[in-house]
Amino acid sequence: MNDKKILIVGAGFSGAVIARQLAEEGHTIKIIDQRAHIGGNSYDARDAQTDVMVHVYGPHIFHTDNKVVWDYVNQHANMMPYVNRVKATVNGQVFSLPINLHTINQFFGTTCSPDEAKALITEKGDDSIQDPKTFEEQALRFIGKELYEAFFKGYTIKQWGMQPSELPASILKRLPVRFNYDDNYFNHKFQGMPELGYTKMIESIVDHENITVELECIFNESDRDTYDHVFYSGPLDAFYSYQYGRLGYRTLDFEKFTYQGDYQGCAVMNYCSVDVPYTRITEHKYFSPWESHEGSVCYKEYSRACGEDDIPYYPIRQLGEMALLEKYVSLAEKENNITFVGRLGTYRYLDMDVTIAEALNTADAYLSSLRKDSVMPVFTVSVR
Ligand code: UDP
Numbered sequence: 516m517n518d519k520k521i522l523i524v525g526a527g528f529s530g531a532v533i534a535r536q537l538a539e540e541g542h543t544i545k546i547i548d549q550r551a552h553i554g555g556n557s558y559d560a561r562d563a564q565t566d567v568m569v570h571v572y573g574p575h576i577f578h579t580d581n582k583v584v585w586d587y588v589n590q591h592a593n594m595m596p597y598v599n600r601v602k603a604t605v606n607g608q609v610f611s612l613p614i615n616l617h618t619i620n621q622f623f624g625t626t627c628s629p630d631e632a633k634a635l636i637t638e639k640g641d642d643s644i645q646d647p648k649t650f651e652e653q654a655l656r657f658i659g660k661e662l663y664e665a666f667f668k669g670y671t672i673k674q675w676g677m678q679p680s681e682l683p684a685s686i687l688k689r690l691p692v693r694f695n696y697d698d699n700y701f702n703h704k705f706q707g708m709p710e711l712g713y714t715k716m717i718e719s720i721v722d723h724e725n726i727t728v729e730l731e732c733i734f735n736e737s738d739r740d741t742y743d744h745v746f747y748s749g750p751l752d753a754f755y756s757y758q759y760g761r762l763g764y765r766t767l768d769f770e771k772f773t774y775q776g777d778y779q780g781c782a783v784m785n786y787c788s789v790d791v792p793y794t795r796i797t798e799h800k801y802f803s804p805w806e807s808h809e810g811s812v813c814y815k816e817y818s819r820a821c822g823e824d825d826i827p828y829y830p831i832r833q834l835g836e837m838a839l840l841e842k843y844v845s846l847a848e849k850e851n852n853i854t855f856v857g858r859l860g861t862y863r864y865l866d867m868d869v870t871i872a873e874a875l876n877t878a879d880a881y882l883s884s885l886r887k888d889s890v891m892p893v894f895t896v897s898v899r
Pocket of ligand 1: 670671674686687
């Protein structure tokens with residue numbers, strides 16, 4: 516097989532993993548990124564004042580059921596035990612999330628057993644809603660009005676800038692309701708944090724003699740001529756200079772503050788009421804519970820519509836966006852020698868583990884296309 520010259524746009528998880536897989540097969544890889552650092556939004560760095568490892572673009576917690584992905588990250592980092600336990604402040608009280616037996620008993624002032632709580636929540640749920648389609652219907656059907664209004668309604672309006680009656684049920688389906696005292700936010704088999712941080716993990720992934728990384732480097736269409744293939748993990752609409760308009764995203768603003776001591780006693784405290792303008796406060800030293808620090812760094816997190824100069828975080832994927840996405844996907848499907856990858860390249864909300872799994876598949880698909888002398892697809896996942 517002839518060695519190929521590959522350009523990868525974006526040094527986040529997608530770009531780094533594809534680069535490594537192809538470099539291992541003898542191809543020559545150049546990664547460019549417009550930012551001054553690698554890691555994309557999972558970039559972390561130690562705060563100069565407190566030495567706390569700060570998740571600069573917001574908290575990232577690694578969780579997966581995928582053993583291949585778990586083994587992959589463990590090759591590039593020492594994954595430390597970490598369990599995400601989220602609290603919520605609402606109506607002047609602190610509750611345990613996701614909704615579990617403790618939350619239910621705190622909220623209703625009961626001492627229900629699991630079976631009693633199931634009966635209580637079944638009674639609260641609105642079973643006249645047969646086939647819940649929206650976030651609101653899903654919540655009313657399965658947890659009832661009181662819990663929905665306390666924990667989900669306000670938070671969701673803040674997070675998405677939309678009424679829960681306008682959002683799909685799928686967003687809520689990510690969150691479980693548990694009838695025991697398990698307060699692990701995630702249901703996944705594997706969960707952990709890289710001991711030295713995500714930036715170091717990605718440094719290790721791209722640390723290969725066939726890979727070069729150039730930072731603060733903007734992609735130019737003319738670059739394509741000098742490479743056999745491009746993997747593009749930037750925003751799909753940006754690739755086409757937003758010619759049909761911008762795909763909608765939510766962006767986040769972080770109000771960073773330091774505190775001497777222990778500010779809130781946990782990593783994540785959600786504020787579910789619309790009366791509080793931020794969605795949550797994260798206290799970053801709690802993401803590295805094996806370390807100890809006197810000082811503390813916290814982020815107040817605000818969500819809003821993503822403007823032209825903002826960092827895109829959550830793809831909105833409502834009907835209007837999907838129509839626009841269709842136009843960009845149709846354009847993209849006419850391309851040769853380029854594959855759009857990752858959260859921004861495919862305009863989908865992706866957890867880190869899914870991003871890595873897809874990047875591994877994309878690299879395999881490319882290697883297989885070389886072996887078979889077949890065309891490498893523009894998308895290796897379904898984006899519509
Ligand atoms: N959510 C909520 N209240 C909470 C936490 C989450 O209403 O205290 C809703 C909100 O709409 C959010 C969705 O559940 O977008 C998914 O939550 P998750 O914690 O998975 O959010 P993400 O990781 O996407 O920020």
